[in-house]
Amino acid sequence: MSVLIRGGRIVTAADDYVADVYAEGERISLIGESLDVQADKVIDAAGKYVLPGCVDPHTHLDMPFGGTVTIDDVESGQTSAAFGGTTCHVDFVIQGKGQSFAEALDTWHEKRNGKAVIDNGFHMAVTDLVEGGTLDELASLPDQGVTSYKLFMAYKGALMVDDETLFRTMEVAAETGALVMVHAENGDAIDVLVKQALAAGNTEPKYHALTRPPETEGEATNRAIQLARVAGSPLYVVHVSCREAVEPIQLAREKGWNVHGETCTQYFFVDDTFLERPDFEGAKWVYTPPPRPKENQDVLWNAVRTDVLSVISTDHCAFLWDGQKTMGRDDFSKIPNGGPGLENRLHMIHEFGVRHGRITLNRLVELLCTNPAKLFGLYPRKGTIAVGTDADIVVFDPERRHTISASTHHSKSDYNLFEGTEVTGSPEVVLLRGHPLVEDGELVAEPGIGQFVKRARFGEELRPATAATA
Ligand SMILES: [Zn+2]
Numbered sequence: 001m002s003v004l005i006r007g008g009r010i011v012t013a014a015d016d017y018v019a020d021v022y023a024e025g026e027r028i029s030l031i032g033e034s035l036d037v038q039a040d041k042v043i044d045a046a047g048k049y050v051l052p053g054c055v056d057p058h059t060h061l062d063m064p065f066g067g068t069v070t071i072d073d074v075e076s077g078q079t080s081a082a083f084g085g086t087t088c089h090v091d092f093v094i095q096g097k098g099q100s101f102a103e104a105l106d107t108w109h110e111k112r113n114g115k116a117v118i119d120n121g122f123h124m125a126v127t128d129l130v131e132g133g134t135l136d137e138l139a140s141l142p143d144q145g146v147t148s149y150k151l152f153m154a155y156k157g158a159l160m161v162d163d164e165t166l167f168r169t170m171e172v173a174a175e176t177g178a179l180v181m182v183h184a185e186n187g188d189a190i191d192v193l194v195k196q197a198l199a200a201g202n203t204e205p206k207y208h209a210l211t212r213p214p215e216t217e218g219e220a221t222n223r224a225i226q227l228a229r230v231a232g233s234p235l236y237v238v239h240v241s242c243r244e245a246v247e248p249i250q251l252a253r254e255k256g257w258n259v260h261g262e263t264c265t266q267y268f269f270v271d272d273t274f275l276e277r278p279d280f281e282g283a284k285w286v287y288t289p290p291p292r293p294k295e296n297q298d299v300l301w302n303a304v305r306t307d308v309l310s311v312i313s314t315d316h317c318a319f320l321w322d323g324q325k326t327m328g329r330d331d332f333s334k335i336p337n338g339g340p341g342l343e344n345r346l347h348m349i350h351e352f353g354v355r356h357g358r359i360t361l362n363r364l365v366e367l368l369c370t371n372p373a374k375l376f377g378l379y380p381r382k383g384t385i386a387v388g389t390d391a392d393i394v395v396f397d398p399e400r401r402h403t404i405s406a407s408t409h410h411s412k413s414d415y416n417l418f419e420g421t422e423v424t425g426s427p428e429v430v431l432l433r434g435h436p437l438v439e440d441g442e443l444v445a446e447p448g449i450g451q452f453v454k455r456a457r458f459g460e461e462l463r464p465a466t467a468a469t470a
Helices: 074-083 101-112 133-140 165-177 189-198 208-211 212-230 242-253 272-276 281-285 296-307 346-354 361-375
Strands: 002-011 016-024 027-032 041-044 047-052 053-060 086-094 119-125 147-151 179-183 236-237 259-264 311-313 394-403 422-432 435-439
Touching: 002 361, 002 394, 016 041, 053 074, 053 259, 053 281, 053 311, 053 346, 053 394, 074 086, 074 422, 074 435, 086 101, 086 208, 086 422, 101 119, 101 133, 133 165, 147 165, 165 179, 165 212, 165 272, 189 208, 189 236, 212 236, 242 259, 242 296, 259 296, 272 281, 296 361, 311 346, 311 361, 346 361, 346 394, 346 422
Parallel strands: 002 041, 002 047, 053 086, 086 119, 119 147, 147 179, 179 236, 236 259, 259 311
Antiparallel strands: 002 016, 016 027, 047 394, 394 422, 422 435
């Protein structure tokens, strides 16, 4: 199959120009003005943006958590992603206690079977390291295309690891060329604060934020940065939510240390007062780190503008409000932590980042496509528009109006974090490796089209598998 996209405004992290894009098979084979080629399918993109498919490096699909399982499986989660212009994501495999990484990986590969709508890779969340066992196995993961290790410094008694496990993983990463990712919060201090709050009868959703103050995020961020320096591993801090965590990352980057950070869409828009909404509605915004006081939103915009933070992800971890979040009606600590966001990242950042003049269109592409692809070993196959790359393309109509709502989104969640928000600008056609995925508001590909992507090691490039023989 061949596709010709005519006359669109092609925007990458570095460029912005009008041209035609021609994809033959799964890759882009020509870019130029008024291309004289025949194609099976021609898309008129005059007046539209032609963007690289977005890459979301932080999602949780079909994951057991908090006494339940996230409501979006691979099919519904990836469908939701596709409608939002995301054509590749990296999901977290969670190692169970006592489980080998091979077993954990098998389980997550199984979840994809016959259901994948977009491409994805896997990170490995390390929860249990045993000398002579999983510690050795950890080093073999990059050979399988799993080139990032995630550690939780919070969720005591569940996913949290101690500093020994964190540090040993960093040492392995320094050897294998994997990237270490941390959920940075001081889980021990938070555990004390949660117990004290509950003992005092403070059970409402707002105590989720009050028991995880910004200092606990700042402390853990700094601790991870310093330990990574000792181990000599690169570090990526996920879901940075507040000034206290931005500052140590800023310092590290000024010093030239190998430290990178992401924030997520919701931290720009949702503040801690959302948790106080009556009738338990506040539970919709119970995710971790929690929504912060509003003044942090400007700190985050500034951080993504100045490259203190390099990526905006979604941390999509969707639950139903009615039936899952409500498990914590009488105890905020029993509310499953997480929210849906995979579908609306491009909508929200285009509207409030680009249209409101906070970041440029090039920077949007860098934050949502190019940087996540580069940091996670997917570039240049993913994350840009160039000859030889996968034809993962979003034809984006900058004039199309869209009202974000749970009544029209594709996640199975019964609410949307940004319910009722009106945006101007929405994906019109989405291609995955040259195959039409979304068109005219419909999913036009069958589940099963998505592929598992073996990622390159940190700092290395991922070339198309067939490039050498083409
Ligand atoms: Zn997460």
